Amino acid sequence: MRPAFSVIFLTTLIGVGQGLFLALVAGQFYWVIGATDIPEAQDFYAIGSLLALVFMGGGLISSFFHLAHPERAWRAATQWRTSWLSREVIALPAVMGLLVLYGGLHWLDWRPVLMTFGNMKNLDLTMATGYLGAALVVALFICTGMIYACMKFIQEWASPLTVLNFALMGSSSGFVMATAYAGFMESPLEDFFAGGAMFLTIAALVGRIASIVRNKNIKYLSSLQSAVGLHHRNLRQLTRGFTASSFNLKEFFHPGSPALLPILTMAYMVSAFVLPIALMAFAWGTGSISAFALAFAVQYAGLLVERWVFFAEASHPQNLYYQKVA
Amino acid sequence: MSDPIAKQLALVIDLNVCVGCHACVTSCKEWNTSGWAGSMPDRNPYDADPSGVFFNRVQTYEAGTYPNTETIHFPKSCLHCEDPPCVPVCPTGASYKRIEDGIVLVDYDKCIGCKYCSWACPYGAREFDEESGVMKKCTLCVDRIYDESIEPERRKPACVLACPAGARLFGDIIDPDSEVSVAIREEGGYQLMPEWGTKASNHYLPRRKTRQVIHADELIRADNPLKKEGPLPKAKVGAPSLDDVTSW
Numbered sequence: 001m002r003p004a005f006s007v008i009f010l011t012t013l014i015g016v017g018q019g020l021f022l023a024l025v026a027g028q029f030y031w032v033i034g035a036t037d038i039p040e041a042q043d044f045y046a047i048g049s050l051l052a053l054v055f056m057g058g059g060l061i062s063s064f065f066h067l068a069h070p071e072r073a074w075r076a077a078t079q080w081r082t083s084w085l086s087r088e089v090i091a092l093p094a095v096m097g098l099l100v101l102y103g104g105l106h107w108l109d110w111r112p113v114l115m116t117f118g119n120m121k122n123l124d125l126t127m128a129t130g131y132l133g134a135a136l137v138v139a140l141f142i143c144t145g146m147i148y149a150c151m152k153f154i155q156e157w158a159s160p161l162t163v164l165n166f167a168l169m170g171s172s173s174g175f176v177m178a179t180a181y182a183g184f185m186e187s188p189l190e191d192f193f194a195g196g197a198m199f200l201t202i203a204a205l206v207g208r209i210a211s212i213v214r215n216k217n218i219k220y221l222s223s224l225q226s227a228v229g230l231h232h233r234n235l236r237q238l239t240r241g242f243t244a245s246s247f248n249l250k251e252f253f254h255p256g257s258p259a260l261l262p263i264l265t266m267a268y269m270v271s272a273f274v275l276p277i278a279l280m281a282f283a284w285g286t287g288s289i290s291a292f293a294l295a296f297a298v299q300y301a302g303l304l305v306e307r308w309v310f311f312a313e314a315s316h317p318q319n320l321y322y323q324k325v326a
Numbered sequence: 327m328s329d330p331i332a333k334q335l336a337l338v339i340d341l342n343v344c345v346g347c348h349a350c351v352t353s354c355k356e357w358n359t360s361g362w363a364g365s366m367p368d369r370n371p372y373d374a375d376p377s378g379v380f381f382n383r384v385q386t387y388e389a390g391t392y393p394n395t396e397t398i399h400f401p402k403s404c405l406h407c408e409d410p411p412c413v414p415v416c417p418t419g420a421s422y423k424r425i426e427d428g429i430v431l432v433d434y435d436k437c438i439g440c441k442y443c444s445w446a447c448p449y450g451a452r453e454f455d456e457e458s459g460v461m462k463k464c465t466l467c468v469d470r471i472y473d474e475s476i477e478p479e480r481r482k483p484a485c486v487l488a489c490p491a492g493a494r495l496f497g498d499i500i501d502p503d504s505e506v507s508v509a510i511r512e513e514g515g516y517q518l519m520p521e522w523g524t525k526a527s528n529h530y531l532p533r534r535k536t537r538q539v540i541h542a543d544e545l546i547r548a549d550n551p552l553k554k555e556g557p558l559p560k561a562k563v564g565a566p567s568l569d570d571v572t573s574w
Contacts, residue, residue: 001445068439068459075418075436082414085442089417150415153448153522221521222448224387228400229516229530230341232389238397241351241385245377247453251444317519318450321385321402 001154002251003311006066010059011144012173012303014092015166017055018137019174020181021099023196024048025130027178027189032127044187045126049103051181052174056096063092084150088143095140098133105129141167148314155218156314161211168204169272173303175200176276176296183289194284194292198277201299205273208306212265215313222317239326248322254312264309272302334408334428335466336499336527337486338506338515339401342534343493346384346399353488354382354403354464362469367457379453381464382485398533401494403485404451404464405518405526406430412443412452421461427498428527429468434460448522466496499527 024045064070079086105111111124145163152158175197182190225231256264276299283291358381359366368378382403389396406423410430413421420436421443423429432443432452437460444452444461452463467483470476480487486494497506506529509515515529546553561567 066440068454068456069437072418072436072438075420076438076440077417079414079417079419083417083442085415085440086417147442151445153411153519154445222519226519226521227449228387228398229518229532230387230389230398232396234391235387235389238386238388241348241383241402242380245375247377247379247444248450250377251441251454252450316445316450317448317522321450 001311001314001316002254003308004066006062006064008304008307008311009062010066011166012170012300012307013055013059013062014095014140014144015170015303016173016177016300017052017059017099018095018140019171019200020048020052020055020177021095021102021137021174022134022171023175023178023193024052024102025134026196027182027187027192028127028130030189030192032121034121043107044182044185044189046103046107047185048178048181049099049106051177053096053099053103055177056092056099060092060096084143084146088140088147091136091140091143095133095136098129098136102126102129102133138167141170148310153222153317154314155220156215159211159214161207161214165204165207165211168200168207169303169306172197172200172204173296173299176280176292176299179280179283180289180292180296183283183287183292191284194280198280198284201273201277201280205269205277208269208273220315220317222320224320224323227317227320237321237324239324240322243325248318252316252319252322256312261309261313264305264312268302268305268309270302272299272306275299275302331408331423331425331428332500333426333498334406334500334527335471335497336406336428336506336529337403337466337483338495338497338499338509338529338531340493340495340509340513340531341398341400342531343491344384344399344401344489345491345493346386346397347490348384349488349490350401350485350494351380351382351384353484355380357467357470357484358465361467363462363465365455365457366462367455369456379455379462381453381462396533401485402449402451403528404430404466405449405524405528406464406466408525408527409523411446411448411522411524415446416443428500429466430463431465431468432461432463434458437461448519448524449526471496499529 028045064073067073076086076089080090105126111126113122113124114128115123142163145166148157149159149162175193179190179193179197182193224235228235276295279291279295279298283295355366358364366379368376370376382401385400385402387398387400389398406429410423413423413430418436418438420433422431424431439459441454441461444454452461455462470484471481473481482496486496495506495509497504499506499510501507509531510529513531515531517526517529
């Protein structure tokens, strides 16, 4: 498949935003249960929510560049019964709305107690909004992943690993961002976020390796024989039927050479996972905030490459029909 | 589609007949670019890197090893699947399957040009029109087949009418007595990529070989045991005959 930069930026940017939202909610929960007694700096969650909102907004804006008729984009929310893309179109603004609500409630410091548990801990409105937001973030990860995973004949994508990896890579980048942000705000949650970022980045690395291994061993169900319906062992295309270009030649093939994919795969393995883990380990040891920020920048660049490869390595069965000019 | 539809219009393409002349390609483009489904723009048509939108393509394949090869001309257009994977994925509802005749269409006024439906078609039957920014595809000439200003026998898709060899049949594959159903049933009609469960409505009739077995004794005239060629001996006048006209 041809990697579209609008979609690459959409999926990576909202991944950061969703991960950061998850980190904020997890951080608040960590603080609420009393894992640390130092009170949270004021407005930490509000500014963090704004930051997450900027990433989500960037992704949303980027998505419009994918549409030939952005003025009709509102229609894309209508087919949520059948279309994962439509579900994403609903879930994305819903997460952004919850972010506004979550950040706003923290900003206003409006936290009426909704419920008191037996151990005298309270569930206040901000925490409850956070839980709802986290649930929606998970829903959005599922929608985004399923857009690709539901294409059963694009066999590289048709796997639960696709959904899992979207969630893990998004959460990982969001937690790395949260760590840098917490360091910058001198928040006591920095260590908590750093631990989460480390764990999620390693998990994302494992998930991505699992999908690479799986995709290496795919047995393709379609063949030229099934595409044409002629079950001769030695069947080949003489001509695709035209010498000019067409949509079929542009949309379903990636513009790079076949040799490029393994190089880029190594590049993102290092940039999106290995290097950030090393940088974070270094930063954690030395308490360097700039190393956390650098880890985020390096990882984000790596995730852009990862997403490019994700599209490029997907082989569409229609390509069987477009193998030879003449 | 959950409800079974009452009628499913489709093409049946006889690969045994198709000569690969591309008349269906050009007639399709001519009819549709100027009709309801148009336009089908060409970009840089007389320049470097030309590109264009087509609803129908004729491809050519070869099977076997020289000299025992066979050339297969293979027309390919939207198959109007009974369970079209391109329809449920559309986020706007622009892509739809008509209940009344099973034709899969795009509502150009609703399409946002996200191209997701084209990803969902394993056959690559949809082509994006960059000029108008919407997805386009074969309509089975829906603006022609119901047009009462056209004489009834010509209310068929342009490609079917154009085919000089008669390789393309058009009709309702649910009606068991239709020309297409009979052809599918009796000539071994098959679907493309059945592995994805799309239940493609368009069917293809396979290449058929006509072979004759001649046994050795058939090469020798069994009624000429002396192996002498020449006029048969004349029967005597008055000799008994079968019908008083021919002689033995």
